[in-house]
Amino acid sequence: MNGGAIKEKLAAGGVLAVNETEYARKGFALDMQVAPEQLLAAISVLDAAGFFIEAITGVDWLGEQAALRKEAETKAATAAKAKAEAAVAAGEEPPPIEPATEQGELAEDALEAVYDFNHYEALCRVTIRTRVPRSKPEVPTISSIYPGANWHERETHDFFGITFVGHPCLVPLLLPEDADFHPLLKDFLP
16 A cells, blocks of 8 residues: 555545654654544545554644744745845835734634554555644544544543544543543643
């Protein structure tokens, strides 16, 4: 099973963002970004192709939106400065400096569930990523397709607070049963 064949099957199934990567550098052949509603379809393709689940984990993207806005503002300021310097060099009067315009509220930061798959017969590792808003971190469970995912989903829920909708028993795996916190979130303060 090679990455190209899986990429074609996933594209035929409606998964849009499938990127082939350099295996020797990244450690996986395909990197997919799917919407939560596409997750089960993508994973069903992998299951039918003989892949097994290696791990599920989370990523907290807290602060990403503010960082993206700051980067855009820096680029705009650099471009304005270059334009003013070019005007001065050409003997023209530099354009007036315009105040930064408000771009509206920041989009909500996200949490991401990351699924790693491998194949028994061929060297083909696949990563699937799905992002959800921090205010409602819900993705469908894959434990009906891969029963072994049950434990991975429980651990990811413990540490990141991502809820796996339809999970048969989403109780804490590693944290105390009464834990009302998720220690791997960036805003967690013990």
